[in-house]
Every structure is written in C-alpha cells, then in structure tokens.
Amino acid sequence: MTTPAPTDARTAAVRERIAAVLDSPLRRPALRDELAARLLDLADAHAMTWADAPLDPVAERALVGDLLYAHGLAADRVSPVLAPHVGAWSPPPLSEEPPALLRPEDLARPEDVQDVYDAVVVGSGAGGGMAAQALAEAGLRILVLERGGYPRSRELLRDHLRTPRASTGLFPLTGPGPDAETRGVAIGQGPFRDVPARDWLWNGNAMTLGGGTRAYGAQAWRFAPRDFAMASTYGVPEGSSLADWPLRYEDLEPFYTRVEQQLGVSGGPFTDPWAGPRSAPVPMPALPVSPISERLSAAAARLGFGVQPVPLLVNSRPYGGRGACIRCSQCIGFECPVAARAGSHSTTLPRALASGNATILASAQASRVLVDGAGRARGVAVVGETAEGRLWRREIIAGVVVLAAGAIESARLLLDSATDAFPGGLGNAADQVGRHLQGHSYGGASALFAEEVVDLRGPGPRTSTADFRHGNDGIIGGGILADEFVPTPASTQRALRETGLIAAEEPVGSPVIERAMLRFARVMGPIQEVTTADSRVRLDPGRRDRFGRTQVRLSGSLHAEDLRGRDMLIARAAAWLEEAGAQRVVPMRPMSLPVPVSAGQHQAGTLRMGEDPATSATRPDGQVWGHEGLFVADGSTHVTNGGVNPVLTILANALRISEGIAAR
Missing domain, CATH: 1.10.8 (Helicase, Ruva Protein; domain 3)
Structure with a gap:
C-alpha cells in the first residue's frame, strides 16, 4: 500500500x-x-x-x-x-436476529473437542453438510471442521460492501478473510504471480460455516444424462481431458429426488428437452413471475424455444420447518431473513446436531490427513487460532476422513499430507490429484428497456431455457440461460457503467442512472467446460501460510471449445433480450486464449472419480485411490461440471458417497 x-x-x-x-x-x-x-x-x-x-x-x-x-x-x-x-x-425490517436453525452457541469450542471420533468431515458446505447429516444419523460420532467462522445473520443482511456480490475488493463477511494466504496464479503457461484472497483470480469460494450455501443463489438443477457421458457423446477434443463419469444419470436419480424432497426445491413444470426422467416432482411450486420473466417467456415463444421456471432450493411455501420466501429485495450474497433458502447451516448441519452424534468446530482447519504406513486414514491434524491470536494444534483420531473443503482446498490437503511412505502426498498425487480444475465460465448479455422491468421482488431467476444445454451445431455441450438475481443498487450501477448502458461521466445518484436501474436486465448462463489436465492445483514449494500450511499454485486456461460454447450462449442471450423488446442490448465481450481458469464458486474436478487410478483420483464410491477410510464428498469428484449450477449434484453425490461409507 x-x-x-x-x-x-x-x-x-x-x-x-x-x-x-x-x-x-x-x-x-x-x-x-x-x-x-x-x-x-x-x-x-x-x-x-x-x-x-x-x-x-x-x-x-x-x-x-x-x-x-x-x-x-x-x-x-x-x-x-x-x-x-x-x-x-x-431490506426487511429487523426487530430481532433473523431465525437461525444453527446458532453460534451450538458450536463447539476447541477445548470441547474430544481426541477420538468415528469420522471427521473437513468442510461444512453443500457436500460437507450432507456428509455430516448422513453419517451422524447413521450412528457415527463425527466432528465437522470449518476453516471459516460463523458471522451472525444480522451482519449478513445489512452489509452491502462486504457481500460476495460487491466489487470493491473488500473481504466478504462470508470469507475468505484478511488472514487468508496468497495464492500463486498463472494464466495458461504464463508466469506465476501472487494474488491476494480478495482478487477474483484467487478463485475463492465462501469460507464460513455453511460454505457457499450460506449466501448462494440456490439454483437446484440436475445434471442431464448426457452430462455424465460427455466424451462418449462428443469425443475428446485435442488438448482436452474430457471423460465420462463412472456413474450414469440413473445411478444418481434416486439421490437427486431424496435431496429435493428433504431440503425442499421449488419449481416446475419442467420442459428441459435434455433432462432425464424424474421419479417424483419437486415438492413445491415455482415462485411468482416478474415483469422481466413475463417478457422473456413471451419472447421465447416467438423465437421458438422452450422456457421453464428455474428450480430453486428456496421455499415457495413453508417447508421443512422453515418459512416461505418473502421475496425481499436482496437475496444472493446475503442471509435469508426467514431461512427460506436451504443452506447447510439451516438444514443438514442442524439435523446432524439433532442426532446427538455431531460436534461442529468453526475457525479451525485440517492441516494434514493422518495415515498409517499402509495408507489407511487414521485422523487429521488440526490448527486454529484463539481470540487472542495464539495458534493451537491438535491431532484428532478417526477411522474415516471425508474431505469436502472445495476442489482447491481438498486437493491441497491431499498434496500437503506427505509422509515417508507417501512422499508426494496422498493418493496418486504425482499424476492425478489437483488436475482437471474447472468451474463455469458464463455467457450472456445486458439490456436497457424503455419501461421498468425490475420489481425488486426476489429471488430473481424465474424464467430459463434449457434448450441449449446440448444439441448445438459445432459446440461441445452448452448451458442454460436465465434472468438474473434480484439486483442490488451497487451491482446495478456498476453494471450500467461497465456495459456502457449509461455514460461513464454520469454523476453518482443522478436521476438518469436511478431510472435506468429499474429498466436494466441481464440474461446469463454457465457453459459446460471441456476440462484440461493442465488446469490444476499444485503446492508452492517453500512457501507456507501463517498456520504452517504449504501455499497453493493455480495454473491453466479454458479450452478453445469453451470459448465457442460461451460465444454461442452470448449470441442466444442477446437475441432473446432483443426479442423481449429491449431498447439496447450489450453482449458480453468475447475472450481469446489463454483465459484464466474459472474455478471460483462452482469449482470442481481436482479429485475426479473414475474406474482407473491412471486417469482419476477417487474411486466411484468417493474413496481416494490407495487409502482406505479416506473419502471425498464435494465438487472435486466431478468429472465434468454440467452446463448448470452444480450444487444439487454435489448434494446428491455426497449423500450417495456418505451412505456408502455408513453401510460399511
């Protein structure tokens, strides 16, 4: 500075x-x-x-x-x-703290933690929360470790500068925080440079109790049958590591249905031409339409493609002991004021605690996985910090260790757990651990209408098309498109300036910009990335953070086919907004290679599942190759990441893996 x-x-x-x-x-x-x-x-x-x-x-x-x-x-x-x-x-008026099914006083203190558990779950987001519930309800005594803290709901409802949606470069309340280490980042084969945690190139996901689900958008899409067989469907393009999953849609479908029923998904009826069959409808109807979603639905009919409500892990009526969405004017990036949005902190983690078999420790991180000479998991080394800034360390013994810290941190933990018997780290670390890092690049367009099309009623995404997930000429895969989340004033005024939809010199707070805020709309969607082995997580030799953990290096680039898919979605989004009557449409800018890896909130792939240890890091049951008792239950296991938000697949796969562990 x-x-x-x-x-x-x-x-x-x-x-x-x-x-x-x-x-x-x-x-x-x-x-x-x-x-x-x-x-x-x-x-x-x-x-x-x-x-x-x-x-x-x-x-x-x-x-x-x-x-x-x-x-x-x-x-x-x-x-x-x-x-x-x-x-x-x-935001909605608050006379008291918003409802919380998991209270700060429910969390353990370091001195409360015992020395031995049946299982340790590392991470408390979608995968970690589901693993915690499944294992605890099966009768295992478990410890959940979360690197981040647990900020109170009131804070997450009021701060528009330290939300993940802000662009000021401040540390979000949901983490990572100012104590986070730097990461070395290289674009393609370029040089590494140090990147702080507040930089988007750091590729952060939330680090707080509940992980990304604490303040996420909660789009609850299923992967389609073709998403599990991308290589068989399209072939493997040059320079790609595209592969099929060791599962098929039919294997995961029962778990998709159980997650939808247990956590509560609203939406439907669905018209997705690429979707697989459902054994049950989602339990709640879709939330009401908005002015922009009505316009988009009418425009889609004229253009000849299908639309459907966006499936959401948001209650449209009281469900599961949580209230119905009140459609407030802020959603993603903030706490839900009535707990209508299903996060781990409001669903799976409280249920794990209710079993009487779970202990949850926040502000503590696993620094190493402990294994015996044969490679069997025997626990984790844990490091944390007292309120006075003093570091503490412990070893927790457990016969089962489940990693669910996100694709970057789960891979980091395996690589940084080297022993004399496993000098390169755990698993087939020298070859597969950390490779195939992926996420979602987005395509879309922004528009300004003559009339107000924003009613500021959340959550926002209501109308989507799934027509372009597959079947696009000359494109490998594709993705969905949908209207955006309810805007914040800060994010909207930034978008208007950055797209050029208002003049750069327009004064802040002027009537021109504030009239434009309610006439502004976006259509966006993620594309299914084609994955490369060179997009990866590695350790940064000789560089350690203040907890003594080896720091991370991220490197790689999107594939040329990814940019083709992105350009296709951009063109479709722009045409949709034009047909909806926008005065002016601004497509997202095209990209040229090399492009940084897109491994932020949807990060996946570094410990992908497979039938062969030569091409995968985990078995189909989630076990790390060569290490009995060591499993992965987050997006790291994804072979490909779909052209949709991946959280429902993370939840369903974590349920499948965890019930398999418990059955042993």
Whole structure:
C-alpha cells in the first residue's frame, strides 16, 4: 500500500473526489464527509490503495456508487437524504436476529473437542453438510471442521460492501478473510504471480460455516444424462481431458429426488428437452413471475424455444420447518431473513446436531490427513487460532476422513499430507490429484428497456431455457440461460457503467442512472467446460501460510471449445433480450486464449472419480485411490461440471458417497 498523506490533506482530497462525482443534490457536506470517512476506514482496514489515488472515471464513479448505496442500506432506518435513492431496495425490517436453525452457541469450542471420533468431515458446505447429516444419523460420532467462522445473520443482511456480490475488493463477511494466504496464479503457461484472497483470480469460494450455501443463489438443477457421458457423446477434443463419469444419470436419480424432497426445491413444470426422467416432482411450486420473466417467456415463444421456471432450493411455501420466501429485495450474497433458502447451516448441519452424534468446530482447519504406513486414514491434524491470536494444534483420531473443503482446498490437503511412505502426498498425487480444475465460465448479455422491468421482488431467476444445454451445431455441450438475481443498487450501477448502458461521466445518484436501474436486465448462463489436465492445483514449494500450511499454485486456461460454447450462449442471450423488446442490448465481450481458469464458486474436478487410478483420483464410491477410510464428498469428484449450477449434484453425490461409507 502507498504511504498515506497526512490525515487532514488526505481526507480533504478524498472529500473532493467524492463531491466531484456525486449528483449535485447529494453534495451535502455531511453526506460527503460520511462517505469519505467510510472510504478511508475501509481502505486502511483492508490495505486498499484506491483511497490514495484517483481511479479511471468508470471505476471512480462505481466505487463511490457502492459507498453511497451501501451507506444508505447499512442502518435499520434509511436516512431522509438517501431515502429516494435506496428506499426501493430497503431490506426487511429487523426487530430481532433473523431465525437461525444453527446458532453460534451450538458450536463447539476447541477445548470441547474430544481426541477420538468415528469420522471427521473437513468442510461444512453443500457436500460437507450432507456428509455430516448422513453419517451422524447413521450412528457415527463425527466432528465437522470449518476453516471459516460463523458471522451472525444480522451482519449478513445489512452489509452491502462486504457481500460476495460487491466489487470493491473488500473481504466478504462470508470469507475468505484478511488472514487468508496468497495464492500463486498463472494464466495458461504464463508466469506465476501472487494474488491476494480478495482478487477474483484467487478463485475463492465462501469460507464460513455453511460454505457457499450460506449466501448462494440456490439454483437446484440436475445434471442431464448426457452430462455424465460427455466424451462418449462428443469425443475428446485435442488438448482436452474430457471423460465420462463412472456413474450414469440413473445411478444418481434416486439421490437427486431424496435431496429435493428433504431440503425442499421449488419449481416446475419442467420442459428441459435434455433432462432425464424424474421419479417424483419437486415438492413445491415455482415462485411468482416478474415483469422481466413475463417478457422473456413471451419472447421465447416467438423465437421458438422452450422456457421453464428455474428450480430453486428456496421455499415457495413453508417447508421443512422453515418459512416461505418473502421475496425481499436482496437475496444472493446475503442471509435469508426467514431461512427460506436451504443452506447447510439451516438444514443438514442442524439435523446432524439433532442426532446427538455431531460436534461442529468453526475457525479451525485440517492441516494434514493422518495415515498409517499402509495408507489407511487414521485422523487429521488440526490448527486454529484463539481470540487472542495464539495458534493451537491438535491431532484428532478417526477411522474415516471425508474431505469436502472445495476442489482447491481438498486437493491441497491431499498434496500437503506427505509422509515417508507417501512422499508426494496422498493418493496418486504425482499424476492425478489437483488436475482437471474447472468451474463455469458464463455467457450472456445486458439490456436497457424503455419501461421498468425490475420489481425488486426476489429471488430473481424465474424464467430459463434449457434448450441449449446440448444439441448445438459445432459446440461441445452448452448451458442454460436465465434472468438474473434480484439486483442490488451497487451491482446495478456498476453494471450500467461497465456495459456502457449509461455514460461513464454520469454523476453518482443522478436521476438518469436511478431510472435506468429499474429498466436494466441481464440474461446469463454457465457453459459446460471441456476440462484440461493442465488446469490444476499444485503446492508452492517453500512457501507456507501463517498456520504452517504449504501455499497453493493455480495454473491453466479454458479450452478453445469453451470459448465457442460461451460465444454461442452470448449470441442466444442477446437475441432473446432483443426479442423481449429491449431498447439496447450489450453482449458480453468475447475472450481469446489463454483465459484464466474459472474455478471460483462452482469449482470442481481436482479429485475426479473414475474406474482407473491412471486417469482419476477417487474411486466411484468417493474413496481416494490407495487409502482406505479416506473419502471425498464435494465438487472435486466431478468429472465434468454440467452446463448448470452444480450444487444439487454435489448434494446428491455426497449423500450417495456418505451412505456408502455408513453401510460399511
């Protein structure tokens, strides 16, 4: 960070910068001073340099817009000055802490943890939560370890600057936090450079109790039959490691149905031409339509492709002891005020605790998997930190270890668990562990309409088309397209500037930009990536974090076929918005190789399942090759990641793997 100027001069300079980009009615000294103080506090707390040097015009206005709208939404009562600017977005009033099925007081302290358990589950997101419930309800005494903490729901409802949806570069409340290590990142075969955890190239997923499900979008798509047989369907393009799963859709279908019924999925009726048969409908109807979804449905009929509601792990009526969605004006990236969204912290983890067989320890991470000389799992080494900043270490003995820390961290843990008998790490670490890293690149388009098409009623995604998941001429796979989540004012004003749908010099908070906010729409979707063996997780020799763990290197690129699929979705999204009557449509920009790996929130593939240890890291039952008692139950096991959000597949596969463990 650059050396700050003396406080008075520095503060005055920031005030002037903020005043210069605000719309004139907002240039009130008190508001200007409050925004300046907030910017300086955040910059210093997070070691950000943007407080000390003006940015380019688009970035400068976007940053001040983030501050303005976040400032207006931070308190329980919106100030009169900002009421016209944020009133429509006001989150639901809170007279008390939102309902929590898992309370901070339910978590264990380090001194409460015993020395021996039947099983240890590393990670508490979708896969870890499901594994915890399945094992605990089967009668195993388990310990769940979560690297992140458990911020209170009120915090996650009020902070619009430290949400995963913000673009200010601040650490989100859902993690990773400022104590996170740097990662070395290389694009393609280029040089490595250090990347902090707040940089998108770090490829972070949430690190908090509940993992990504604490604040996710909850799209609950099933993979289609062809998604499990991509190599057989399309062949293996040059430079790719595309392969079939060792499972078929029929193997996972019963588990898909059980997860939908147990956690609660709303949606349907479904018209997906590529979907496999269902043994039961989802248990809840879809949420109501929005103005943009009505327009998109009518436009799709004219264009000749099918539409359907987006399946969501969100209650459209009371279900499973949780309330119905109240359709508030903020969703993804925030806590649900009524626990209608099914996260691990509101479903599987509380059920694991209710069994009487589970202990959950947050702010603690597994640093090594312990194995005996034959390679059988015998527990984990754990490291954590006290409130006073003192590190503590323990070894927990367990006959079963289940890794569910995400594709990057699960692979890291195997690689960093070397012993004399396994000097390269556990599993077939020298060849397969860490390879085939993937996620989802997105294609889509943005548009501005003449009329308001945004009603600010959540969750947002309502109308989708699955026609383009497969069957696209000259394209391997494809993906779905859907309308976007209910917008936040900060994300919308940024998108309007970055797409050029409003002029770069438009003042922050002006009537022009605020009228545009409710006329702005996006159609987006993920493409099924074609995976390469060179996209991978490795250790960074000689570099350790403050806990003594070896740091990570990420390298690789998307495949050329991925860019072709992305371009196809971009064109389809733009045509859809044009047919829906948009005044102006801006497609996403094309990419050219090399492109960074897209292993953020949908990361997958580093410990993929297979029948042959020469081409996979785990067996079809989730066991790491060569290590009895050591299993993986997260997206790492995915051979391919579908052209849809993968969380339902992670949940279903974790249930299948965990019940297999328990049956032993």
